[in-house]
Amino acid sequence: MNIDLNLYQIFYMVAKKGNITKAAEDLYISQPAVTQAIHTLEDRIGATLFIRTKKGVSLTEEAKVLYQFVETGLTYIQNGENKFKELMNIESGTLKIGASTTVTENVLLKYLDKYHELYPNIDISITNDLTNDLVKSLKEGTLDILILNLPMKETKELVITPFLKVHDLFMVGEKMNHLIGHTISLESLISEDFIFQKSPSNTRAFLNHYLESNHLSINPKYDVVSFSLVKDMTKMGLGIGYITKEFASTELSNQELFPLDITPNIPAREIGIVTLNNVIPSFAAKAFIELIKEKRY
Numbered sequence: 001m002n003i004d005l006n007l008y009q010i011f012y013m014v015a016k017k018g019n020i021t022k023a024a025e026d027l028y029i030s031q032p033a034v035t036q037a038i039h040t041l042e043d044r045i046g047a048t049l050f051i052r053t054k055k056g057v058s059l060t061e062e063a064k065v066l067y068q069f070v071e072t073g074l075t076y077i078q079n080g081e082n083k084f085k086e087l088m089n090i091e092s093g094t095l096k097i098g099a100s101t102t103v104t105e106n107v108l109l110k111y112l113d114k115y116h117e118l119y120p121n122i123d124i125s126i127t128n129d130l131t132n133d134l135v136k137s138l139k140e141g142t143l144d145i146l147i148l149n150l151p152m153k154e155t156k157e158l159v160i161t162p163f164l165k166v167h168d169l170f171m172v173g174e175k176m177n178h179l180i181g182h183t184i185s186l187e188s189l190i191s192e193d194f195i196f197q198k199s200p201s202n203t204r205a206f207l208n209h210y211l212e213s214n215h216l217s218i219n220p221k222y223d224v225v226s227f228s229l230v231k232d233m234t235k236m237g238l239g240i241g242y243i244t245k246e247f248a249s250t251e252l253s254n255q256e257l258f259p260l261d262i263t264p265n266i267p268a269r270e271i272g273i274v275t276l277n278n279v280i281p282s283f284a285a286k287a288f289i290e291l292i293k294e295k296r297y
Contacts, residue, residue, distance in 0.1 A: 004044075005077075008070050010037040011049065015067045019056035093284040094123045098134035099147040100201070102227040106247040107164065107271055108147055114296055115288055122284050131202055138276060144285040146274035147292075149202035159277050162270035163292055167245045168207065169259045169266065175237025183261045186216060193239030194220040195230050203227070206269055207242055214264050231257065 013023040014034060024031040042049050049066070050057040059067055086092040095115075099108055104126060112124060127134065127143060131152060137143045139157065150162055170186070172179055179189075196218075197204045211218060221239055224230055231248055234241030235256045243257065251257040273289055275281055281289065 004041075007037050007041045007044075009074065010034055011041055012067070012070050012074055014038060014050065014057060015059050015063070017056075018058060022056075087283050090119045090122060090283055090287050092121050093282060094125060095282075095284045095288055096125045096127070096142065096144045097147060097288075098127045098129065098137055098143040098145070100131070100149065101128045102203075102244075102247065103147050103149060103271060104128060105228075106244075111288070111292055111296075115291055118291070119284070119287060130200060132200070135274070138274065144275075144282055145289065148272060148274055149206070150270045150272045151206065152202055152272075152274075157277055159275045160272050161275075161289075161293075162272040163295075164246075164271040165268050166247070166271060167266070167268050168203070169243060169245050170262050171234055171241050171243045171248070171257045171259050173235040173237040173257060174255075176240070177258055179240075179260055180258045181261075183263055186214070186262050186264070189240065189262075190216070190218060193222070194218055195222040195224065195233050195239045195241040196220040197227060197230055197242070198223050198225050203242075203244070210266055 010023070010027060010029075013027055014020055017023045017026065020034050020038075021031055024034045027034065038049060045066075047062060048060055049063040051060060083092070097108065108126070115122070116124070127137065129137070131148055134143065134146050134148070135158070138146055150160065152160070154160060170189075196207065199205065199208070222233055224233070227244070227247065230241045231243060231251060233239065234243065235251065240260070241257075245252070245259065248257055252259070273292060275285075275289075
């Protein structure tokens, strides 16, 4: 059965007003158009809906039951439209972001602060996990967007938009400051103790690729999960840490960490936004993406 919502809206208004003329005025259409619509609806359902009275029209007993359902349906539609407008104007909704703990702490938080200031009624959910698991959640629809260390494996399903360039460096603490102040080949440091993040993090994958491309191999003494732990252990002088410069600005400024001048140079890499191809992000997610692209924080 093809449902003509316009006919039911006219039926609802006539029933509510109890008068065809008043209904026509509220609907901004002619009285004959209202009458014709009622006749059309009566023909479609095969029953009389209104009884004429001295004051106007009233519903038949059967039509009173129909009216209750139509009223509920139109109310739901109106509520849905209002909710959609709220979402469109980013007055309500949920933003579900996936990222590593490191990216959350060093990149995401400043954007979230500004986003909350602009859209205080949006609920924000953050999931910290490994890249492969975050991508799986994105594909399953449980996350809206990902903010990840790049590079990562590209597929037709994903749209990857870089927005921040970062630089990885080998660093040491005060106890190993004899290594700073002059250029050193990485090969000459192979015998030193190193502190790396564990695989399969994107940071470690990038480091491994760098080493392999230069025909080098390093078996770190300390293989840890947390980027913060890499920084802390490096500051303590436990070894040479592989650290992202932009994520250690405070420690560098306070001279708790010292970058080494290593050859060959480590290429820059990027942080990026990852979304699904052919899937339109929610209004809340689109607003967050635009905020990042415009670097508003």
